[in-house]
Amino acid sequence: MNISIIGAGNVAVHLGAALQHAGHRIIQVYSRTADHANVLALKLNAQAISNLIDLDKNAEFYIIALKDDAIAEIAGLLRLPGKIVVHTSGSVSMQSLETVSERLGVFYPLQTFSKQRDIDFKNIPIFLEASDESVYEILESLAESISGQVFEADSGRRKILHIAAVFASNFSNHMYHLAEDYLSKYNLPFDILKPLILETSMKAVENRPSEVQTGPAVRRDQSILEEHLHMLSEDPDLAHLYKEISKSIQAKKA
């Protein structure tokens, strides 16, 4: 399939590489920032463009891999009647693309992407939505060419997945961040938490998070909880979160 990618951020980079690896041809990469377009286009053996006027109308498939608020903006500028046009966002409705084409879809990979790390798409769940059955079949075959975990999800379901992902990823990362900052206040290196962080995540996915919780809150060890809150009293925001999350842990066990 001939594909054009609108965007050159983390999703575009990793999705583009996976699609190319699966044998698809990426013909163009667009980014407002010419440098970004050039870097990704070079990788994908595609043409870089930084002006939408140069968009080749001969691709079969256009993937808008942009930040949420940029999707509506770019949709206002694109007219691609007859072409399949998808975005990759968990939160934006498919209808936000309806001025671009009548053959629409969403191609939402549930993963966090970063420049620093390569990603194996094979196990990444991809959630699809399409404007009609014929578009869905094409999306599905594209998704199945890179992942073994392909599911249908309309906007409502995608939003549920996105909220779950915020808790599982953004909020767990914030817990690491709070620990990092707390240690650094006492000149202790973040490194000493790394084995614990990795083991905690592996334990959770090999079992169920609900079954493997440990620590003072779930043990209802009131004296430790009070001591920790006392030690955190210089940092009211941290103490507040410690209290609220401990309460939430205990509520689950009630």
Add this chain to the structure above:
Amino acid sequence: MNISIIGAGNVAVHLGAALQHAGHRIIQVYSRTADHANVLALKLNAQAISNLIDLDKNAEFYIIALKDDAIAEIAGLLRLPGKIVVHTSGSVSMQSLETVSERLGVFYPLQTFSKQRDIDFKNIPIFLEASDESVYEILESLAESISGQVFEADSGRRKILHIAAVFASNFSNHMYHLAEDYLSKYNLPFDILKPLILETSMKAVENRPSEVQTGPAVRRDQSILEEHLHMLSEDPDLAHLYKEISKSIQAKKA
């Protein structure tokens, strides 16, 4: 070194195996529950006891690997003058053992242990405290026989480490748990979050959590935050945590 282990829970199991593997001899395993003592003693080729009267006074080293509140309790029952006696807790003071012996220590591995998973001790940080320099040297040589990450930490420092571990491990696991329960409310399987959870933790340890945060809160995407809070309005506790943690993410970025 001849070692006796008081306790047969997760710490005792994993620490006992690592010490035996490093060439130390575990001579006895005590647990109030005879079955637990038997199972671990069999693994470690040691004698199982479930009555402290049977404790062999010829070991050189006694490791109390019990839950926090059981340490003081057992300390009240043990008299081992001249022997080295340590506990493995992040939160209990070394002094809680002072009626047991005058040669005391703490041997605190910063990790979460579970029955279901084997653990490689080599990279686990072990934090030591000792009643005097000669005991410290023995503790250090024991710790270094199983781990390449051995540090000194007094009670105050150990409590700081423990608080950081609560955030990095217990609280991140609770974020997974909240996501698990939220998905299950909509009949969505926890499995679809597994690649995201693993990638989030690997990304954090290969970089710094403070540098790799993503999601609507750090992007200050107010419309998504409001939509998520609206979707969570049926579940006030979840909405409350969503709000508080998002606020905390934004405060770090302020």
